[in-house]
Amino acid sequence: MRAAIIGAGGFGTSLAVVLGGKGIDVRLWVREPELCRAIGELRENRRYLPGIEIPSSVTPVDDLRRALEGAEMVVAATPSQVARSVFQEAAPLIPTGVPIVTVSKGIEEGTRLLPTEVLESVLPPPFHPYLAVLSGPSFAREVAAGSPTLVTVAAHWQRNAVVVQEAFTAPTFRCYTSTDVVGVQLGGALKNVIAIGSGIVDGLGFGNNARAALITRGLAEMARVAVARGANPITLSGLSGLGDLVLTCTGELSRNRRVGVELGRGRSLQEILGELGQVAEGVNTVRSARELAHGLGVEVPITDQVYAIIHEGKDPKRAAAELMARALKPEFRY
CATH class of the missing domain: 3.40.50.720 (NAD(P)-binding Rossmann-like Domain)
Structure with missing residues (x-):
């Protein structure tokens, strides 16, 4: 071949x-x-x-x-x-x-x-x-x-x-x-956004509980968008969804996580990307992911806050506080 x-x-x-x-x-x-x-x-x-x-x-x-x-x-x-x-x-x-x-x-x-x-x-x-x-x-x-x-x-x-x-x-x-061509691709794209969020959590020093919560709720957010776009939700529990999400949110080699960590520590995006020297896909994807979700009528609170931190200069601590203060609701709707 x-x-x-x-x-x-x-x-x-x-x-x-x-x-x-x-x-x-x-x-x-x-x-x-x-x-x-x-x-x-x-x-x-x-x-x-x-x-x-x-x-x-x-x-x-x-x-x-x-x-x-x-x-x-x-x-x-x-x-x-x-x-x-x-x-x-x-x-x-x-x-x-x-x-x-x-x-x-x-x-x-x-x-x-x-x-x-x-x-x-x-x-x-x-x-x-x-x-x-x-x-x-x-x-x-x-x-x-x-x-x-x-x-x-x-x-x-x-x-x-x-x-x-x-x-x-x-x-x-x-x-x-x-x-499931759509589900596999959306898993690979959306996890980069969540990985930046996970890095921000680590950069803020919030600990393991917060990181686990961010990953779990991030997966729920990914699945909602994927299903609205025509994907099978089971795909998001597989290698291209959960597997890639866990790797990118926790692995030391993850560029997206590294961007988030430095944002959480208060550094500017321009400075971080200048040092990185390679593409961190989530920085660009967060804008498209947010537009896609809003166009589909899907709630994406984590993506919204990551977007605001990256593209509007929002204080990461304020973004975290707003996520914790959201209206109470059941975890699942059966």
Whole structure:
């Protein structure tokens, strides 16, 4: 098999390591020619995944045509907010009848579209049945280092999901399949917002009780939005929902959590992002997630407060106090 991975950030590179480790011929598209040359010479992506050796079966390229030529599977691994522009350029170059797997986690600003829907909007209809999404609790560094990792592959066409499942499954990388394309994507996108909230709780020094409560109520909030958007609520209790949420809210490698921690400590967003040097998807997603939820008529108090802290400069302590002072109600409505 020949695979094209479009995007050489941390996760795109880690998936190149997984596929390349299986002997699959991988073309890894790198936007910046300088970084592309460095990866090829050093066999390492020192910007996004330092210290991880890239297999010889992975060829970094900075030309989309060369990346996609002869591809039997295409992996869309760009940040969600640039996927449209990249795949508008890539569309005429993608071979027909091959799986196109997005691993982006976000909601496009303005349109409120999920990653597969963005791809549908720029790719001709014959490509649409071959779209899939891979998501789950998977820090790029741990994936590339060979730590046991479990993810979900969702596609409307089950056979397409199975093809992707078989391509990616390796001794330390296990894939399950699903047909809930919406639920798997919303789990991956919305958990980043909740993870910022969880980090804020930690940055404020509120302790374990508060973090557990935030994660639990955050999952309820995610599920409400997902169901209103047509997802199966069970999906949100799986790897792409609860699994990814727990990882991102508690893991030290979580960029979204790190942003929240520093916000809770009183630092400015601009300063935090300047130090981070990589994309924290939740910072952009919180705006789209809030708009999506409000458009669906879904209550999202945690998302509302995270949005206010990030984009309106609200004091995190005041936001926490307002969440605790909300009207009393049953936990579940049966």
